Amino acid sequence: MIHARGLTRRFKVKRRAVVEAVRGVDLDVEQGQLVAFLGPNGAGKSTCLRMLTTLLRPTAGTAVVAGRDVARDPAGVRARIGYVGQKNGAGANFRVRDELVSQGRAYGLSRGAARVRADEVLGLLELEPMAMRTPGTLSGGQRRRLDIALGLVHRPELLFLDEPSTGLDPQSRADIWGHILRLRERHGTTIFLTTHYLEEADSMAERVVIIDQGRIIADGTAEGLKGDLAGDRVTVGVEDGDAARAAEIAERVASPSEVVVDGGTVRLRVARASSVLPEYLRVLESAGVKVRAAETARPTLDDVFLALTGRTLLESETEGGVGA
Numbered sequence: 001m002i003h004a005r006g007l008t009r010r011f012k013v014k015r016r017a018v019v020e021a022v023r024g025v026d027l028d029v030e031q032g033q034l035v036a037f038l039g040p041n042g043a044g045k046s047t048c049l050r051m052l053t054t055l056l057r058p059t060a061g062t063a064v065v066a067g068r069d070v071a072r073d074p075a076g077v078r079a080r081i082g083y084v085g086q087k088n089g090a091g092a093n094f095r096v097r098d099e100l101v102s103q104g105r106a107y108g109l110s111r112g113a114a115r116v117r118a119d120e121v122l123g124l125l126e127l128e129p130m131a132m133r134t135p136g137t138l139s140g141g142q143r144r145r146l147d148i149a150l151g152l153v154h155r156p157e158l159l160f161l162d163e164p165s166t167g168l169d170p171q172s173r174a175d176i177w178g179h180i181l182r183l184r185e186r187h188g189t190t191i192f193l194t195t196h197y198l199e200e201a202d203s204m205a206e207r208v209v210i211i212d213q214g215r216i217i218a219d220g221t222a223e224g225l226k227g228d229l230a231g232d233r234v235t236v237g238v239e240d241g242d243a244a245r246a247a248e249i250a251e252r253v254a255s256p257s258e259v260v261v262d263g264g265t266v267r268l269r270v271a272r273a274s275s276v277l278p279e280y281l282r283v284l285e286s287a288g289v290k291v292r293a294a295e296t297a298r299p300t301l302d303d304v305f306l307a308l309t310g311r312t313l314l315e316s317e318t319e320g321g322v323g324a
């Protein structure tokens with residue numbers, strides 16, 4: 001569905017300065033996949049999305065999207081994809097159903113066919129009760145559903161969603177996700193979305209692609225990335241005087257990728273806490289080290305980003321972007 005090679009975009013900002021927003025991105029997305037595209041502010045997500053949806057020409061590289069080349073046949077790409085941007089504008093004055101009908105007409109459907117399709121997408125996004133209202137009277141979550149409905153009128157095989165759940169309350173976010181998952185399940189739609197909510201990407205998407213400073217730095221299932229790149233955390237509390245020995249024992253029995261001693265607390269990063277912890281506790285006990293507390297935690301996608309870049313995604317966000 002998406003095949004990008006060496007996709008690159010530079011922006012000239014001042015007389016000589018150039019921002020390399022996207023630097024040689026290779027990406028393959030197969031039909032029916034749900035991919036979450038993550039990265040801090042300024043990482044290059046929107047620029048990638050705009051190139052893949054033909055809104056922006058690549059400086060270099062190629063992309064074939066839904067079987068059409070973005071540079072040679074942008075109209076062909078646009079006819080086959082749906083794009084729901086961050087701020088989509090359904091006009092505030094038309095009724096919801098009329099908005100959908102006119103979108104269908106804009107895609108070349110006859111008046112009758114556009115009406116039939118409008119009713120279909122109203123049903124798909126459970127917007128029937130709002131059909132006769134104007135978008136201005138809808139809640140944030142309902143408006144977002146209307147944005148998605150508008151992106152689906154022409155039955156795209158591939159849907160791009162830029163931050164579909166941002167700015168919504170937790171219940172509306174869950175509701176939007178329910179609809180996204182259903183769309184994929186019932187219609188096999190390929191979905192490529194950006195999100196700032198790491199937990200959502202973790203639990204909902206089958207594939208996570210992480211971009212930083214214009215380059216893809218990780219690509220895989222959330223579980224795979226966390227297992228390979230971050231590892232579980234094990235925290236053990238001992239007497240202050242025993243901490244160094246507990247750390248030394250950890251090096252021997254737990255194969256940790258990281259050991260940090262902080263007062264009477266020993267923090268480890270290990271591949272699989274559930275199999276390491278019992279043995280570690282047993283050896284500590286037989287060495288006479290008294291354990292006050294022991295705790296394990298699964299890694300998060302932020303731990304993956306930290307392992308790859310030395311920064312957390314959240315830190316990078318507050319830095320206000322890490323452009324080239």
Ligand SMILES: Nc1ncnc2c1ncn2[C@@H]1O[C@H](COP(=O)(O)OP(=O)(O)OP(=O)(O)O)[C@@H](O)[C@H]1O
Nearest residue numbers: 011019021040041042043044045046047048323324
């Ligand atoms: N039109 C432009 N002119 C100059 N620089 C640009 C332009 N568009 C984007 N950039 C720069 O390119 C880099 C990538 O921006 P982009 O918007 O793709 O990031 P992003 O990952 O989508 O960020 P966010 O999460 O904040 O939306 C940034 O450094 C940005 O300032």
